Amino acid sequence: MNRYRRSLQVCSTWVVLLFAASHAAAFDALPDLPPAPTDNPVTADKVALGKQLYFDPRLSIDGTVSCNSCHNVMSGGTDSRPTSVGVNGQRGGRNAPTVWNAAYLTAQFWDGRAATLEDQAKGPPLNPIEMGMPSAAAVVERLNAIPGYVEQFKHVFGGDNAVSYDNMAKAIATYERTLITLNSPFDRHLKGDKSALSAAQKRGMKLFADTGCTGCHNGANFAGPTTLPVGQGFYQKFPTYPSDYDKKYGLSEDKGRYESTKNSDDMNMWRVPSLRNVALTAPYFHNGSVKTLSQAVRVMAKVQLNKTLQDEQVDDIVAFLNSLVGEFPVQSLPRLPETPNGSLVGAIK
């Protein structure tokens, strides 16, 4: 991690130039399967369990918030809001990242503080302004009170402690590894379909590389190398160049990775987000301050590359980014296991 992080921090411009030279043409199609940890292989039954958990609002203290509330797989994998709303109407501080293709990232959360999908999934249930459960033990107690979950956990994980917070996270992560969008126009183009991209999208693809966007948004997921070791995030300072946008959109207010590490090297450092399906994940940036993709492109060129794009250039890049919208797999609606004759959540008033 150090090699990447330090180089990005100390001389981000250098790195941009370096990547622009070496990776400008290095576009990759999304692999058909994302990686999975050896201790958590993907199985159909685990996916089915994880999907139920993902959609289950009983993982929140008052039964109102599920994973899907903020990372809606019926749409672009986000909640379309600047920042999310958790239990008791509380507002989160950062824009919900899309769950689609998160399985290809080498670190999770905007600040990369979770190494894996498994680690990530353990965060929101216990976050007081997200799902608000008081402890992992309280979550496990609730799962143990739902016979359909107990049965599935035993079947999927086996052993005496099948129903555990870690196994809950493993199941959710496994479901998330199925949330991938293959076969976008861009991918079809890379595989030889000459009609997959429009003329504007092709111009945008070239502009995207020539402008230097590929300096960070490279690799199959447009989020940096997918070959980094698990947990080694690909970070960048944001904003890098000063501009009026900084104040206008409050871009520097959140100190990014520094907030979790308290290491001054991490000040305003962020994990480079994927651009897959970015057309469907407005509003933009870690604080959701920018409402449209065209403005996001304009701001990025200025604050990361110190370039001012013309409107036509912005339009072409936006057209290209729309070619990164993949195909969303057809899924069945899960049925959540019941607790007959009583409810686990909520109190009067």
Add this chain to the structure above:
Amino acid sequence: MNRYRRSLQVCSTWVVLLFAASHAAAFDALPDLPPAPTDNPVTADKVALGKQLYFDPRLSIDGTVSCNSCHNVMSGGTDSRPTSVGVNGQRGGRNAPTVWNAAYLTAQFWDGRAATLEDQAKGPPLNPIEMGMPSAAAVVERLNAIPGYVEQFKHVFGGDNAVSYDNMAKAIATYERTLITLNSPFDRHLKGDKSALSAAQKRGMKLFADTGCTGCHNGANFAGPTTLPVGQGFYQKFPTYPSDYDKKYGLSEDKGRYESTKNSDDMNMWRVPSLRNVALTAPYFHNGSVKTLSQAVRVMAKVQLNKTLQDEQVDDIVAFLNSLVGEFPVQSLPRLPETPNGSLVGAIK
């Protein structure tokens, strides 16, 4: 309506006795199809559109609440809470009724103030503590900003004003007419399957009739006659008999149908709710004050029939009520139409 309402109000005990005599054995299986208005026939495309709308949180002002948030079709069709949570963390005043088999009811809402599913669907989006949209026009404006909806509304409804609040409600109601649970153990029993019910369930079925529960909970939906004209609700005063339960659970605080009609005859009158899937819709009553089905049975016997049930009797009736859980149809997860490059909902902070 008058005949039913007046008789129920003026001499509810009489009616209970009358129904107990004439309907005690009149159990009906759920019809395979619920009724639909002649001006809103069920079509596959309309169901598909209505399903998307039902799951779409963009029908709420801040993009956090969909129909499904409170009437969760992944479970018992409710939110498992005493009262629901709407936009900005606001609490509603009544327990969310289940959407499952609502299509068989002759009037909607706890107080029957909506005649049809179509009428009902127009309520929550504009309710300030539910979905909080400022006006029907604001909802239509949002629908018109979503190309995938405009296309489907035109296809399904045709005409120049295809995208309308009324048509939105028609589509949602049409989807809801598919939310029925056939083939419960009870229904299978009625159709001749001698092994469908356990011994306890059979005892409970007899007790349910002998106690007088069938006085109101009769008909295929256990919510009164399904043959009443559309809009003619089947009402009952609740609580009817005084008891300590009234104060303990605040049963009389909400004045029921009176709150919407301001007619003193409607004081504490409520539409008789269905008992289909009641085992999956805890907590119970209009205010969600009772946590378990066994306690709900105990309270109902006392406050509606002035009877005190023994624990064994309660257990048997609960067993019988569990036989009313039907089969939930397998559904696909909808994909919500997108607004590429921008979001329709939410503002910073």
